[in-house]
Amino acid sequence: MLVGVAQLCSTPHVAENLAKAVRLVASAASKGCKAVFLPEATDYIAVDKEQAVTLAQPIDGPFVTGLRQAARQHGIFVSVGVHESTPADPQRLFNSHVLISSDGLLAGVYRKLHLFDVNITNGPTLMESSSTIPGSQLVPPVATPFGAVGLATCYDMRFPEMSTLLRRLGSQIITYPSAFTIKTGVAHWEAILRCRAIETQCYVVAAAQVGQHTEKRASYGHAMIVDPWGKIVAACGENKEDVQVAEIDLDYLEAIRRDMPVESHRRHDVYTLSLQ
Numbered sequence: 001m002l003v004g005v006a007q008l009c010s011t012p013h014v015a016e017n018l019a020k021a022v023r024l025v026a027s028a029a030s031k032g033c034k035a036v037f038l039p040e041a042t043d044y045i046a047v048d049k050e051q052a053v054t055l056a057q058p059i060d061g062p063f064v065t066g067l068r069q070a071a072r073q074h075g076i077f078v079s080v081g082v083h084e085s086t087p088a089d090p091q092r093l094f095n096s097h098v099l100i101s102s103d104g105l106l107a108g109v110y111r112k113l114h115l116f117d118v119n120i121t122n123g124p125t126l127m128e129s130s131s132t133i134p135g136s137q138l139v140p141p142v143a144t145p146f147g148a149v150g151l152a153t154c155y156d157m158r159f160p161e162m163s164t165l166l167r168r169l170g171s172q173i174i175t176y177p178s179a180f181t182i183k184t185g186v187a188h189w190e191a192i193l194r195c196r197a198i199e200t201q202c203y204v205v206a207a208a209q210v211g212q213h214t215e216k217r218a219s220y221g222h223a224m225i226v227d228p229w230g231k232i233v234a235a236c237g238e239n240k241e242d243v244q245v246a247e248i249d250l251d252y253l254e255a256i257r258r259d260m261p262v263e264s265h266r267r268h269d270v271y272t273l274s275l276q
């Protein structure tokens, strides 16, 4: 089965971003994909924290609703990262990853666990926790016709405990909708994604924001799909608005797991003791 990984440049203009996302959904469907993966913050990249909080919608707001209609119209699953407002805390939002089924229903919602609070010398300073409430749970993989999908987001890829757990819970595909900085992307993006695929023996799908969003903010792009052997099988490079397609072959995945059964070689007996 074919799936598409997408790349785009969101701005603070939510309606325009929805139009771009819907175009990418249609494009993936026309290429025969059963699913399309859109990046983190597809709804918008804001100029500052105040604007980010003002623009956030609930999951049942117009942005996700528009994508649910597109998913249903084209008969395709859609994974998308959005900001999610919550009445419980009007000054902050969740960084949420929504999986929409091909009949337009919500199949899963994951709220980003690891927040990107960093200050890199000669590089970006970002304080995600000033606007974002961290999620509090791992979401079990969602069963789909193309495999069991584990939900994560961007910076989460730096935490292999999370991908290892998603694998143990049954994931066959692990997804990281992203908006990576250029400096960290050049240094780490491909290496991390290939490692997560190799060590979990899962397909890794990483949709990406690309280019200049606002005066202050730019993203690395290079959306890709990595197969469970660590090979890059789809790559958007630095294209501005793109969907690249790869096959998800679960027989191939099972063969890799059979040949090298790392999951059954894990020494959980030792790991638990060493944490005490």
Ligand SMILES: O=C(O)CNC(=O)[C@H](CS)NC(=O)CCC(=O)C(=O)O
Pocket: 040, 041, 044, 045, 046, 052, 095, 116, 126, 127, 128, 154, 155, 158, 179, 180, 181, 184, 185
């Ligand atoms: O800000 C928004 O609106 C959407 N959220 C993001 O773009 C997030 C938090 S600032 N970006 C990352 O996690 C980049 C991680 C990264 O670049 C790395 O791990 O190196």
